[in-house]
Amino acid sequence: MTPPVWAGTRSPVPVTEASTGAMGAPAGAASAETARQFKRYSRRGKLKTRVMTKSNAALTATLVAFGALTVYTMLTINYGKVALFDAFVQMLKNLMVMFFQPGLAGHFTAFDVFEGVLITVALSVLTTFIGAAIAFVLGLLASANLSNRVLANAIKAVMSVFRAVPTILWVLVFTVALGLGAGAAVVGLLFHSIAYLVKAYSECFEEVDAGVLDALRACGASWWHVVFKAVVPEKISQMLSWTFIRFEINFTNAIAIGAIAGAGGIGYQLFLAGSFYFSFREVGLIVYCCLAVAVVLEVIATKLRKRYILHS
Amino acid sequence: MEARNLLQIEKLGKDYSSKSKALTDVTLSLPRGQFVSVIGSSGAGKSTLLRCINRLIDPNAGSIVFDGKDVAGMGRRELRQVRRRISMIFQHYNLVYRSTSIENVLQGRLGYKSTIAGVLGLYSEEEKERAFTILDQLGLAEFAYTRTDQLSGGQKQRVGIARALLQDPLLILADEPIASLDPKASQMIMEHLRWAVDTLGITCLVNLHQVDYAIEFSDRILALKKGHLVFDGTPDELDARAISDIYGTPYVEERAVRGGLFENLEEEVLATVGAA
Ligand SMILES: Nc1ncnc2c1ncn2[C@@H]1O[C@H](COP(=O)(O)OP(=O)(O)O)[C@@H](O)[C@H]1O
Ligand SMILES: [Mg+2]
Numbered sequence: 001m002t003p004p005v006w007a008g009t010r011s012p013v014p015v016t017e018a019s020t021g022a023m024g025a026p027a028g029a030a031s032a033e034t035a036r037q038f039k040r041y042s043r044r045g046k047l048k049t050r051v052m053t054k055s056n057a058a059l060t061a062t063l064v065a066f067g068a069l070t071v072y073t074m075l076t077i078n079y080g081k082v083a084l085f086d087a088f089v090q091m092l093k094n095l096m097v098m099f100f101q102p103g104l105a106g107h108f109t110a111f112d113v114f115e116g117v118l119i120t121v122a123l124s125v126l127t128t129f130i131g132a133a134i135a136f137v138l139g140l141l142a143s144a145n146l147s148n149r150v151l152a153n154a155i156k157a158v159m160s161v162f163r164a165v166p167t168i169l170w171v172l173v174f175t176v177a178l179g180l181g182a183g184a185a186v187v188g189l190l191f192h193s194i195a196y197l198v199k200a201y202s203e204c205f206e207e208v209d210a211g212v213l214d215a216l217r218a219c220g221a222s223w224w225h226v227v228f229k230a231v232v233p234e235k236i237s238q239m240l241s242w243t244f245i246r247f248e249i250n251f252t253n254a255i256a257i258g259a260i261a262g263a264g265g266i267g268y269q270l271f272l273a274g275s276f277y278f279s280f281r282e283v284g285l286i287v288y289c290c291l292a293v294a295v296v297l298e299v300i301a302t303k304l305r306k307r308y309i310l311h312s
Numbered sequence: 313m314e315a316r317n318l319l320q321i322e323k324l325g326k327d328y329s330s331k332s333k334a335l336t337d338v339t340l341s342l343p344r345g346q347f348v349s350v351i352g353s354s355g356a357g358k359s360t361l362l363r364c365i366n367r368l369i370d371p372n373a374g375s376i377v378f379d380g381k382d383v384a385g386m387g388r389r390e391l392r393q394v395r396r397r398i399s400m401i402f403q404h405y406n407l408v409y410r411s412t413s414i415e416n417v418l419q420g421r422l423g424y425k426s427t428i429a430g431v432l433g434l435y436s437e438e439e440k441e442r443a444f445t446i447l448d449q450l451g452l453a454e455f456a457y458t459r460t461d462q463l464s465g466g467q468k469q470r471v472g473i474a475r476a477l478l479q480d481p482l483l484i485l486a487d488e489p490i491a492s493l494d495p496k497a498s499q500m501i502m503e504h505l506r507w508a509v510d511t512l513g514i515t516c517l518v519n520l521h522q523v524d525y526a527i528e529f530s531d532r533i534l535a536l537k538k539g540h541l542v543f544d545g546t547p548d549e550l551d552a553r554a555i556s557d558i559y560g561t562p563y564v565e566e567r568a569v570r571g572g573l574f575e576n577l578e579e580e581v582l583a584t585v586g587a588a
Contacts, residue, residue: 211406215472218366219479220396220423225430229419233410 094280102284107277108269117289120258120265124250127186131193132243138194139201140227145210155198162195167253171261185263189253193246200242204235241304248297255290266290317341318379318482318515319365325373326360326539334360336539338374344482345513347506349526352536353559358519361536362485365517366398367391379482396423399476401486405468409461413452413471416460417443420478439478446474450504466497473504477512484508486518490525498522502529523555 040048050056104110141147142155162170171188178184208231216226232239258267266286273282319342326335334357342348350358363369365376367383376383383394399420407416421439422430435443447453450470455463460471469489476484486505490498506529508514520526526533527547535543535550535558543554 209404209406211402211404212408214368215400215402215406215475216419216422218368218395218398218400218485219420219475220392220394221419222392222422222427222430224427225422225425228431229411229422229433230408233408236410 097280098284098287100284101281102288103281104285105277105279105281107273107279107282113266113269113286113289116264116266116269116286117293120254120267120290121251121293123182123185123189123254123258123263123265124247127189127193127254128243128247128250131190131197131246134190135194135197135201136239138198139205140231142198142202143205145206145208145213146223146227146231152202156202159195159198162191163199165192167192168256168260171257175261180262182261182263185254185257185261188261189250189257192253193250196249197242197246200246201239204238204242205231208234237308241301241308244297244304245301248294248301251297252294318344319517320377321365321374322377323374324361324364324371324376326357326364326369326371333539335364335371335536338536338539338541340534340541340544342483342515342517344515345509347509347516347529347531348518348534349530349532350517350519350534350536351521351523351526351558354521356536357539358536359487360539362400362487362517362519365483365485366395366400368400392423396479397482399479399481399484401469401472401476401484401489403488403491405460405465405472407460407468407471407475410459412457412459413447413463413474414440414443414456416471417447417474417478420475423479443474443478446477447471450474464497465493466500469493469497469501470504473501473508477508477514481514484514484516486516488519488521491521498525505529523550526550 040051042048104113108116138155138159142152142159144152167189170191171185174184174187174191178187212230212234213226216230221229254263254265255267255270257263258265258269259271262268266289270283270286270290273279273286321338321340324335324338325333327333338357338361350361352358360369364371365378365383367386371384374384378394379397381390381394383391386394408419415433418433418435418439420443421435425434428434444453444456447456450473452467452470452474455467455471460468463471472489484505489505490501493501502525505516505518509516509531518526518530527550530547533543533545533547533550534541535554537558537560543550543558545554
């Protein structure tokens with residue numbers, strides 16, 4: 001490694017290690033000396049701006065591992081008798097029909113599709129509302145500043161386990177327990193909504209200035225007073241935004257769940273059109289309908305997040 | 313006679329951890345209608361003392377008797393009843409900024425409300441009239457329906473005082489009420505507190521770190537040093553020597569008076585930087 005050369009701003013001559021040592025300190029040498037001590041150089045002698053920290057290293061290792069795994073799988077997977085190229089061409093053809101010639105083909109009426117969308121929206125509204133009400137109370141109990149620390153941590157832990165299991169799995173669990181149908185879909189969606197909203201709400205609540213809570217408690221306010229006169233007014237817009245974001249998630253989930261749990265709605269029609277009638281044009285139409293609703297919800301959700309969550 | 317005292321504190325002690333003691337053996341009594349300042353360098357235990365009195369902090373030792381009732385050993389329900397007669401004013405105002413001035417002021421009545429009435433905000437016409445009157449007395453009537461995040465620091469603190477007064481307090485605890493305010497607003501806030509003592513007969517216990525304000529406005533000055541009560545006397549008795557004992561620095565007349573302003577300035581600058 002070549003010794004790096006440092007040109008001091010106050011000194012016209014480049015100062016090397018030897019010269020500073022021998023000639024005593026020029027103006028500013030003390031700071032130069034300390035700065036040098038902390039500098040790091042790459043193998044080519046260039047000054048580094050990034051260093052390999054533990055988390056950096058872990059990230060790189062993970063990415064490399066995933067990359068290797070993907071390539072390995074691609075090379076070794078058993079494609080069976082499917083001719084990869086032919087299958088690909090067929091898929092493109094079907095997709096073309098789906099997305100460039102969407103329309104009705106006799107299995108559903110326009111009203112059926114419309115009703116399907118409505119049922120799915122209703123399912124997501126229902127699960128979001130009930131979920132929000134339950135999550136509000138649990139969220140209060142899960143906030144360290146409003147609750148007992150042990151209880152708060154316990155609720156948070158349980159909720160994070162619930163969240164870790166995907167919604168679809170919850171629905172399957174409840175399909176086993178309650179049988180196929182709308183009941184399992186509602187409870188399954190509800191479960192994940194509650195877990196999600198408890199986290200969102202309790203993080204909001206914990207942001208409330210401790211001084212404001214003190215001020216109300218010092219007046220002799222009761223716990224519910226503190227909740228409704230300080231916490232809710234300060235956080236209502238954030239809470240509504242999170243709730244709407246969850247509504248948007250629930251809508252997409254409700255489509256998928258309509259298909260697997262037989263809960264009805266547009267998802268079930270999609271399932272029928274695709275796997276039962278093999279009517280690609282209808283699949284296309286239904287997908288466009290879902291997409292239209294989802295995009296509208298997504299745009300609103302993004303606006304709310306920007307306005308009330310990120311910049312609050 | 314002890315029974316006449318509004319507040320009687322005996323051998324009060326508080327330690328946050330086993331190592332450091334925030335308060336040690338503090339004994340004092342406050343009569344009704346007195347303006348009392350507490351001075352001392354930061355970390356001396358001023359806030360801890362105030363917060364023990366209304367039990368925002370639970371003391372470890374000693375007794376606190378307020379208006380004939382033992383605060384230190386009391387249960388939650390009784391505590392609510394005592395707290396409604398003890399108001400608190402804060403350095404950072406601690407208002408609900410998304411609510412209007414009048415809503416913030418009316419929160420002073422929550423201690424008198426059932427859960428349902430409080431949650432639904434069912435205040436009587438009389439309470440609302442009084443809230444307006446108090447806002448008016450503090451020169452804030454025109455801001456009654458303004459959200460408090462749009463008020464200046466001095467105005468916010470006046471809303472804090474209005475909220476405190478609507479409680480019908482016997483005692484107001486003020487924890488550095490003017491530490492974030494400019495000299496003009498500080499003067500005004502201190503005058504309002506003095507007015508509450510003189511015309512309403514309320515006792516004010518005010519933490520200050522500006523000795524000059526303490527001397528100007530108080531009937532009596534207490535000083536804390538490392539959790540001990542080291543001075544209890546009139547402003548006249550607080551001479552240069554006493555001040556240098558309390559703060560542990562040699563006393564220079566000019567610095568003591570200006571010191572307050574400079575510290576204040578520094579806080580203002582820090583607050584601005586923090587906000588940016
Ligand atoms: N919540 C707390 N936890 C631990 N120590 C605290 C806490 N609050 C205050 N202290 C300590 O107690 C002492 C007194 O603090 P405080 O009453 O805030 O002083 P002052 O208000 O006079 O500046 C300080 O040493 C401070 O560090
Ligand atoms: Mg303090």
